[in-house]
Amino acid sequence: MISKNLQKQVYNAVKTVPKGMVTTYGEISQAIGLKSSRLIGKILSLNTDFKSIPCYKVVKSNGHVSGYNQGINKKIRLLKADGITVKNFKIVNFKEKLFKFSGK
DNA sequence: ATATTGACATTTA
DNA sequence: ATAAATGCCAATA
Numbered sequence: 001m002i003s004k005n006l007q008k009q010v011y012n013a014v015k016t017v018p019k020g021m022v023t024t025y026g027e028i029s030q031a032i033g034l035k036s037s038r039l040i041g042k043i044l045s046l047n048t049d050f051k052s053i054p055c056y057k058v059v060k061s062n063g064h065v066s067g068y069n070q071g072i073n074k075k076i077r078l079l080k081a082d083g084i085t086v087k088n089f090k091i092v093n094f095k096e097k098l099f100k101f102s103g104k
Numbered sequence: 105a106t107a108t109t110g111a112c113a114t115t116t117a
Numbered sequence: 118a119t120a121a122a123t124g125c126c127a128a129t130a
Contacts, residue, residue, distance in 0.1 A: 036125035041111035067111020
């Protein structure tokens with residue numbers, strides 16, 4: 001189990017991502033103050049509470065969409081709904097869609 | 105204390 | 118391009 005405090009930090013970070021933007025596990029981990037992306041994936045997997053946490057905005061650093069308990073297909077669909085173009089499980093213009101917390 | 109695992113990232117070859 | 122190795126944090130056995 002992950003400390004709820006960690007989860008809370010992850011949720012906060014994900015919610016900070018503006019519409020039409022996505023983020024990566026690495027960015028979130030940095031935003032939390034860690035350097036490991038694995039924690040993020042695990043925490044999100046424990047919750048997958050897409051009602052409150054838009055974890056569909058979280059993708060891999062290379063722009064490849066992965067990880068979604070509800071189904072990767074669903075995640076892509078949600079991304080498209082946010083204005084993100086996904087092509088063959090990859091985000092188009094990923095760099096332009098990537099939102100960096102880097103900072104505060 | 106160590107070993108394993110997890111929706112991963114980065115570097116090197 | 119892919120494959121292998123290393124790093125990293127937290128929880129569990």
